[in-house]
Amino acid sequence: MIRAARAILAKDLRLELRARESLPAMTLFSITAYVLFHFGLDRDSLDGELASGVLWVTLLLAAVIGVTRLFAAEREQGGIDALLLAPVDRTSLFLAKGAALFLFLCLLELVAVPAFGLLLLGPDLVAALPELLAILALANLGLAAVGALTAALAAESRTRELIVPLLLLPLVVPLLIAAAQATEPLLRPEAVTEDLGRWLGLLALYDLVFVLLAVAVFDYLLED
Amino acid sequence: MYAKGLKPLAVATVVTTATALSLVFFYAPLDADQGFVQKIFYVHVPMAIVALCGWVAGGVMAIKHLRSGDPSWDVRSYVAIHLSIILGVGVLVTGAIWAKASWGHWWVWDEPVLVSFLVVFLLYCVYYPLRFSIEDPERQARYSSVFAIAAGAFVPLNFVAVRLAESYTHPRVLSQTGGNLPGDMRLTFLVSLLAMALLYVTLWKLELSSKHASAQLKRLRKRLLTDARAPA
Amino acid sequence: MPALPLDEAGKYVAGAYVVFTVLILVYVSIIGAKIARIGRELEELNEALEERGQ
Numbered sequence: 002m003i004r005a006a007r008a009i010l011a012k013d014l015r016l017e018l019r020a021r022e023s024l025p026a027m028t029l030f031s032i033t034a035y036v037l038f039h040f041g042l043d044r045d046s047l048d049g050e051l052a053s054g055v056l057w058v059t060l061l062l063a064a065v066i067g068v069t070r071l072f073a074a075e076r077e078q079g080g081i082d083a084l085l086l087a088p089v090d091r092t093s094l095f096l097a098k099g100a101a102l103f104l105f106l107c108l109l110e111l112v113a114v115p116a117f118g119l120l121l122l123g124p125d126l127v128a129a130l131p132e133l134l135a136i137l138a139l140a141n142l143g144l145a146a147v148g149a150l151t152a153a154l155a156a157e158s159r160t161r162e163l164i165v166p167l168l169l170l171p172l173v174v175p176l177l178i179a180a181a182q183a184t185e186p187l188l189r190p191e192a193v194t195e196d197l198g199r200w201l202g203l204l205a206l207y208d209l210v211f212v213l214l215a216v217a218v219f220d221y222l223l224e225d
Numbered sequence: 226m227y228a229k230g231l232k233p234l235a236v237a238t239v240v241t242t243a244t245a246l247s248l249v250f251f252y253a254p255l256d257a258d259q260g261f262v263q264k265i266f267y268v269h270v271p272m273a274i275v276a277l278c279g280w281v282a283g284g285v286m287a288i289k290h291l292r293s294g295d296p297s298w299d300v301r302s303y304v305a306i307h308l309s310i311i312l313g314v315g316v317l318v319t320g321a322i323w324a325k326a327s328w329g330h331w332w333v334w335d336e337p338v339l340v341s342f343l344v345v346f347l348l349y350c351v352y353y354p355l356r357f358s359i360e361d362p363e364r365q366a367r368y369s370s371v372f373a374i375a376a377g378a379f380v381p382l383n384f385v386a387v388r389l390a391e392s393y394t395h396p397r398v399l400s401q402t403g404g405n406l407p408g409d410m411r412l413t414f415l416v417s418l419l420a421m422a423l424l425y426v427t428l429w430k431l432e433l434s435s436k437h438a439s440a441q442l443k444r445l446r447k448r449l450l451t452d453a454r455a456p457a
Numbered sequence: 458m459p460a461l462p463l464d465e466a467g468k469y470v471a472g473a474y475v476v477f478t479v480l481i482l483v484y485v486s487i488i489g490a491k492i493a494r495i496g497r498e499l500e501e502l503n504e505a506l507e508e509r510g511q
Contacts, residue, residue: 150375154368154372155355157359157368158355158359158368159359161358163354164351164354164358167351167354168372171344171347172375174387175386175387178387178390179386182390203389206382210378210382214374214375218291221367222368
């Protein structure tokens with residue numbers, strides 16, 4: 002199972018390396034969103050609640066792009082049928098797609114978070130980094146699980162470009178709440194850690210629920 | 226097959242609703258803080274509770290569908306979710322009216338239950354475009370069921386998250402929906418809740434039997450038309 | 458906020474209950490229309506069969 006998952010993941014990463022479709026788009030989108038927020042809010046630097054909100058909303062919207070494209074390669078080349086003809090069970094397919102999305106999100110944040118620090122954030126980012134990394138890791142895990150599930154749910158729909166954002170965004174509201182609340186005290190002018198454990202706990206609960214849920218129902222998706 | 230027991234159920238619904246309404250307006254005392262406005266509570270809260278239970282029940286029926294492969298469970302799940310969405314519209318509108326009457330604003334963000342309800346409602350609204358953009362009937366049923374299960378599990382998770390967020394950013398000053406109602410208000414509330422639940426089940430059965438009849442009609446028409454095309 | 462006077466509050470309470478009633482009535486009438494259509498189609502089907510029988 003793990004081997005099959007690794008093979009699909011390797012294929013996805015090779016495709017992304019060769020065609021470079023999702024990641025540059027996600028990164029470019031996040032930088033553009035910062036510019037929009039600068040003009041929309043008419044602020045040169047942000048801190049506290051506003052900074053944390055702008056950062057997380059941008060990351061989540063960028064993630065939508067990745068989720069929309071998650072099964073694009075298979076669909077365009079008729080690969081889903083080939084993949085499903087091969088004796089690969091759905092759980093390994095879910096693991097591979099989730100892992101691909103997780104990696105994409107990490108790589109996106111490698112650019113988008115420092116860019117946020119340079120362009121919009123008032124307080125220093127480096128001081129908040131260790132805690133922020135923990136929040137990002139847990140949030141990416143949840144996003145990867147819920148994203149892979151959403152992408153598979155919308156895969157058979159004629160209007161999947163519409164369904165994915167409509168489905169994903171309400172589903173990530175709890176994740177946004179936890180991540181933004183946990184990040185907010187770190188980005189105040191005088192950074193503090195406040196209730197960090199509680200919000201990380203909520204993120205972990207979210208991750209657990211959606212990983213288990215996706216593993217349980219993935220067998221019924223992409224069948225035939 | 227779905228209409229079994231519909232008649233006594235409808236009668237029970239009418240009787241309980243009439244009892245609930247007379248209790249609300251002639252028996253339950255006026256609320257000490259909110260006065261007459263608090264009467265909205267007896268329609269708003271039961272509607273919200275029944276809608277949420279309906280969504281969760283739709284998820285359970287979807288599990289039965291996936292387990293058994295019987296498409297009639299998918300229809301049951303679909304009608305339950307559909308009916309809850311309709312009640313959901315009522316919950317949001319009556320909630321807004323109540324907020325306006327008692328706090329002076331049409332919408333208040335520091336009411337975690339109402340905010341969670343909005344998020345869940347927005348999610349369930351996507352059920353229609355998802356369901357009706359899949360053409361193959363077998364796949365349509367399967368994907369809709371997966372959605373119903375995921376969304377059903379999301380309902381409690383979302384309530385926990387929103388409750389945590391609101392209680393940490395705003396100290397709660399209002400506890401009007403708390404469980405510590407005086408006895409006569411509690412009785413009125415429970416009867417209203419029962420009336421709403423009965424109404425939900427009645428309408429659910431009604432729509433199911435109408436759906437069943439139209440499916441049977443379609444089958445009949447198809448058979449007669451193929452017979453006509455190939456005369457003996 | 459102090460409680461609203463009765464005449465003011467009455468409008469809001471009436472509004473809430475009217476919203477609920479209208480919602481249910483519209484829903485029931487939509488199902489009624491669907492059932493009426495089923496009846497009409499059954500009638501057409503019956504007529505078509507009778508014609509064919511002759």
